[in-house]
Amino acid sequence: GAVVSQHPSRVICKSGTSVKIECRSLDFQATTMFWYRQFPKQSLMLMATSNEGSKATYEQGVEKDKFLINHASLTLSTLTVTSAHPEDSSFYICSANDMGYEQYFGPGTRLTVT
């Protein structure tokens, strides 16, 4: 079946630095990818919708200048957390749509900002 990978699976960074998370669709082309965030003991929440070749659409309350999303190809979307702070520590997950209604989830990336 279709597979979505994320890299890295875990990352620790210092406050003030930036960190990039990659989401790849391994055996299908994804015109749309989604990014989610999960705070401890809370539900997953959609952050933004990433469309190949165009600007991402951010959900209300998500800072587009802080969470930079690039979807440069049909198999890769990246989320860059800029000037990270400890409150950005979270679990970040992507999903990819294979041009139909099929939605495939990545395994997630745990970000810890110290």
Next chain:
Amino acid sequence: KNEVEQSPQNLTAQEGEFITINCSYSVGISALHWLQQHPGGGIVSLFMLSSGKKKHGRLIATINIQEKHSSLHITASHPRDSAVYICAVSDKIIFGKGTRLHILP
């Protein structure tokens, strides 16, 4: 009221028991997903379904579109099934809050 409701929130059972986790939704959907999240946080997609029933090993997922309800069943549960099980609906993905399952040996 949340658009996707799961029940129960927490469930503890003995090894071998038959487990049922329920998901109700109030929006139109194209598909419903069941996800498993282990303590380390990693997400595994278990099922994606838009009608009927799917089975994979000891896991069975059903959906009733008319009633806007889905169930995830685990037969012959095992301690390694202990995890958080999350229901999500799409097009625009909306997640339930998850069901924390703990299977006792």
